[in-house]
Amino acid sequence: MTHFVRRALVTGAASGIGAATVELLARRGIHVLMADRDPTVVEKAGKVSGAVGYVMDLGREDEIVALADYAKQKFGGCDILINNAGIAPKKDGRGYKVTEIDSALWNQVMMINLTAPFLLCRELLPAMQVNKWGRVINVSSRAGRTQVGGVSSFYSASKAGLIGFTRQLANEYVADGVTVNCVAPGPVQTPLATQSSEAQKQRVLDGIPMKRPATAMEIAVAIDFLSTPEAAYVTGTCMDVNGGGYMA
Numbered sequence: 305m306t307h308f309v310r311r312a313l314v315t316g317a318a319s320g321i322g323a324a325t326v327e328l329l330a331r332r333g334i335h336v337l338m339a340d341r342d343p344t345v346v347e348k349a350g351k352v353s354g355a356v357g358y359v360m361d362l363g364r365e366d367e368i369v370a371l372a373d374y375a376k377q378k379f380g381g382c383d384i385l386i387n388n389a390g391i392a393p394k395k396d397g398r399g400y401k402v403t404e405i406d407s408a409l410w411n412q413v414m415m416i417n418l419t420a421p422f423l424l425c426r427e428l429l430p431a432m433q434v435n436k437w438g439r440v441i442n443v444s445s446r447a448g449r450t451q452v453g454g455v456s457s458f459y460s461a462s463k464a465g466l467i468g469f470t471r472q473l474a475n476e477y478v479a480d481g482v483t484v485n486c487v488a489p490g491p492v493q494t495p496l497a498t499q500s501s502e503a504q505k506q507r508v509l510d511g512i513p514m515k516r517p518a519t520a521m522e523i524a525v526a527i528d529f530l531s532t533p534e535a536a537y538v539t540g541t542c543m544d545v546n547g548g549g550y551m552a
């Protein structure tokens with residue numbers, strides 16, 4: 305009998321939380337399709353056993369559908385979908401005030417943070433349902449759980465939307481062996497965080513009882529846990545990983 309290999313798709317896999325998650329999945333023998341707009345994802349995938357790099361833009365629906373088709377037809381399937389990629393545009397190192405946001409910027413954030421996860425779920429969940437096994441983990445944020453000083457409203461709205469989407473989807477697939485969950489990180493030391501000014505970073509840390517940001521690996525362990533067979537009874541939840549910065 306051939307050994308059954310599970311396959312995962314991780315978006316935003318070239319950097320930060322996505323790259324750390326790939327490392328943990330690969331350690332468990334999972335083959336990972338690493339999607340990112342950053343072309344270095346191909347070279348990075350070359351260093352991970354069983355991984356394939358795929359360059360694409362989550363801002364484009366046609367490229368998202370092509371990625372899902374590649375996962376299904378060329379990569380051998382997708383048992384674990386990790387919607388990790390996200391953007392948090394800053395204005396001079398701080399969050400945008402609502403009056404400074406034009407519709408194009410609002411739509412871009414919604415597209416990458418919320419619509420892309422929806423499209424990948426739409427394309428990839430049917431096969432999980434047939435297989436009677438699947439895991440979806442959506443990376444939200446503490447800013448989707450509660451107010452966080454200086455964060456742009458478009459970011460909070462997209463991340464709160466992702467939590468609502470997750471709950472509803474978990475309910476739709478609850479009888480199919482497919483779990484759908486969120487992880488909501490507090491501040492994490494990744495390139496995304498470097499876009500904030502020192503003052504903004506301090507303002508965010510002031511709201512964290514542990515008084516430090518997380519490492520990418522401290523978030524990846526939560527994502528990895530939710531993707532395991534052993535986490536089968538956890539669905540529709542949002543796991544807060546935030547140094548005590550929000551306790552629901």
Ligand SMILES: NC(=O)c1ccc[n+]([C@@H]2O[C@H](COP(=O)([O-])OP(=O)(O)OC[C@H]3O[C@@H](n4cnc5c(N)ncnc54)[C@H](O)[C@@H]3O)[C@@H](O)[C@H]2O)c1
Pocket residue numbers: 315316317318319320321322339340341342360361362363388389390391392416443444445446488489490491492493494495496497
């Ligand atoms: N870093 C934090 O403080 C923090 C806090 C809470 C939540 N998060 C969330 O964690 C997730 C991962 O963030 P991170 O901190 O690892 O960020 P990161 O910037 O290190 O990595 C994000 C990756 O997504 C990719 N990406 C961005 N836009 C893309 C697009 N249009 N198409 C394809 N790939 C794209 C980037 O190239 C990058 O490799 C995001 O959803 C973010 O909102 C981060």
